[in-house]
Amino acid sequence: MPRTAAAALRERPQAKVLIIGGGINGVGTFRDLALQGVDVALVERGDYCQGASGASSHMIHGGIRYLENGEFRLVRESVVERNRLLRIAPHYVKPLQTTIPIFSTFSGVLSAPLRFLTHKQQGKPKERGAFLIKLGLSMYDSFSRDGGTVPRHQFRGRKRALAELPRLHPGIKYAATYFDASVHNPERLTLDVLQDGEKAGQVNAGTAGSTARASNYVSLQSMGPAAPAGNRNSSGSTVQLRDELTGELFDFTADIIVNTTGAWVDLTNEAMGAASRFMGGTKGSHIVLDHPQLLEACNGREIFFEHTDGRIVLIYPMGDRVLVGTTDVDADISQDAVCTDGEIDYFLELIGHVFPDIPVDRGQIVYTFSGVRPLPRHDETQPGFVSRDYRIERRAGGTGSVVFSLVGGKWTTFRALAEHLANDVLSELGMERKVSTATMAIGGGAGFPANEAGVQSWIKAHVSADRGADRTALLLTRYGTRAEEVISFLDDGPDQLLRSTRELSIRELEYMARHEQVGHLADVLIRRTSLAFRGLVTGELLNEVTEVLAGPLGWDAAAQAQEIHDAEEVLGRLHRVQVHSLVA
Structure with a gap:
């Protein structure tokens, strides 16, 4: 069977906009631009959602822990987008009841302001007590009051908490329960977003002459100025692409390049002849357990808590399996991200921190995965305090094209981020937004x-x-x-x-x-x-x-x-x- 996706790019090797990177943010931007009638193409060097997008904690969440970093804008946007995704992607995004086991009342009250101001852990971590968690959850709820779709948080004392979750550590003093959301099939949600864009391009091809074409297994090799060709001017740039399945090289010309390659943004820019130093991703690993006893102990809830090193970690059921994560360590993007023996030891230890009488060993691990978060360069800032917000860097390419580079971005905010990035592209093209994606059902979420x-x-x-x-x-x-x-x-x-x-x-x-x-x-x-x-x-x-x-x-x-x-x-x-x- 012919490679129809890559062939469509070779047969018409030009577009107004070329997106490089097929994670959720690149695919989301592809969909948004296609819906506006923009002639857009997307290429991904591997499979869609193969990198950080597929190695997430499978959560759609407001990021309550980001409050401590002072990222109030991001938390507000995340909560709003979480509520939206529950409505427009109900086939994959589901409410997730989350419980925080709490072992003290006022611990961390003095150290928290220092963490907030310096974005560093001062000395031995001080666990967050009930007072701080209550304060954070109250603020979290306030962000969701307009259009909120999940219940507000609740506090339980030790007795009631253990009645609901009897396998929790008997030393807890309280348990706080609130709702976020999960996405059990992030890869399939990414495909749905992609296919929405392709379908929009098919409709526009018959009316406005624009198309939306995307292909995985097509990589960027280099970039140069566009050569005059027919009725095109030479204001854009030509990139050399490689079909990774056939080895074939071909040129593709675009007026605007959008770099959404995540942690590899700098390497992509370097390949285009304009090296940058935007990125400083960190690695996050997870394990998946086949453990019926632990699954039952979770009682359908995510257990979200602070481990002894101050790292926020999670345990939660996904169907008939239990997901445990995540780490947050500086990454070397020249190496494949893999879950190490040390990380597995860490996960087994953290399970014992909240479920001390449930034995877990390596034999119950059925899958591990790791990814590199597309975080900004952070120099001396500790990984856990690096901003999870995003920004868009614009460069007028010396070879002709305008290049937009996405720095940062997380799963929960992909729709809003795509809207922001698409608006920047539309402005560059002198076009107006035609439709909003805020209430538009995604793929198989329509009529679910x-x-x-x-x-x-x-x-x-x-x-x-x-x-x-x-x-x-x-x-x-x-x-x-x-x-x-x-x-x-x-x-x-x-x-x-x-x-x-x-x-x-x-x-x-x-x-x-x-x-x-x-x-x-x-x-x-x-x-x-x-x-x-x-x-x-x-x-x-x-x-x-x-x-x-x-x-x-x-x-x-x-x-x-x-x-x-x-x-x-x-x-x-x-x-x-x-x-x-x-x-x-």
């Missing part, structure tokens, strides 16, 4: 059932003789209401579930290959499904999925063997998952 009764009604309406309620429910969970389009594809030919898992069928894999820009076997295991995340990848699954994908993706026997080898290597090296195929 509002409650459990609605979910069951939707499932009942879409079951068939060959597709039971469990399979239909899984499709709704995976795609939101876009599952109707997927079901139509499944029903348009003979289909059957894979032998190795009941969570995928032959035609669903063909759908992913044809409509979701699958480039490698690992894309399906890690980002199109949650099979790797939940520790469900087997040798049989590797072989079977590869065999099905081979047809639509044009893999011969050698390519299939290479895909299996590469998937095993990625899972082992980056995620500590040891899987061996059944083929010698």
Whole structure:
């Protein structure tokens, strides 16, 4: 099958705007610009949501801990955007009840102002007591009073707290409970945002002559001035791109370049001939546990607390697994981000801090992941105090194009950030905003059932003789209401579930290959499904999925063997998952 996404860029190698970087912020900006009728293209050197966007704590949150850094604007924006995403992306973004175990009443009252003023930890960390946490949660609630969609916080004394969560450390004095939100499928939400942009481009192509084209596995190689060509002027710049799946090099011309490559912004600018020193990312790692006892102890809640080193950490259930994170250490972006033995020791220790009678060991870890946060350069500021806010750097390129570089940015605020970045681009182009994305449903969030009764009604309406309620429910969970389009594809030919898992069928894999820009076997295991995340990848699954994908993706026997080898290597090296195929 031809590489239609990259081919569309090669066939028309120019656009008004080229976005480099396919994480959530780049994809969000792509969608926003496409909806405004801008001729926009996006390239991503790996798979969409493969970097920091896919290595997040899977939370959509206001960032209560940022209050201590004085980032009130960011917290307010984050709370507003959290509430918006609960409404416009209800298929993936869900309310998350969060409990903070508290071991003292007034601890930290004297040290907190120093942390606020200096952004440094002075001496041995002083844990935050009930007084400080109550103050922070009250302020947090105030940011949500306009358009709030989650309940206000509650405080519990020790007795009531242990009645609700009996496995908590018996030494707690209080427990504070509030609501944020989680995103269990960040990779699929990113795909939904991307496809919204592509569809907007298809509509505009017939009316305004603009398009929205995006391709993963296309990397930036270099940049130079645009050569005059036909009816184009030479005010823009030409970048050399490389199709990472075929090795083919080709030129692409744009008037505006938007650099949303996260922690690699400086390296991207360097490749374009204008080195910068904007970034100073930190690494965050997580582990995923198959631990029914710990899962039950959480009682459906995130446990969010301060560890003994002053680091804010979390434990929370994700379906049938438990996610534990995260670290915050300076990163070397020349090396792959991986979860180290020391970080695993740290996670096992922090679990014991709040659930002392629940044994946890390495054998219960089914997946690990790490990413580099796209934080600004912070010199002497300690990682935990580095601003999580974002800014946009503009440079009039010496080669012709205007270049916008995004410094910072977090999952929760991607829609607002994309709006801000898109507005800057529109201003540069002399265009006006046509539509707002503030209330616009994302992908399969459109028409998503509002409650459990609605979910069951939707499932009942879409079951068939060959597709039971469990399979239909899984499709709704995976795609939101876009599952109707997927079901139509499944029903348009003979289909059957894979032998190795009941969570995928032959035609669903063909759908992913044809409509979701699958480039490698690992894309399906890690980002199109949650099979790797939940520790469900087997040798049989590797072989079977590869065999099905081979047809639509044009893999011969050698390519299939290479895909299996590469998937095993990625899972082992980056995620500590040891899987061996059944083929010698």
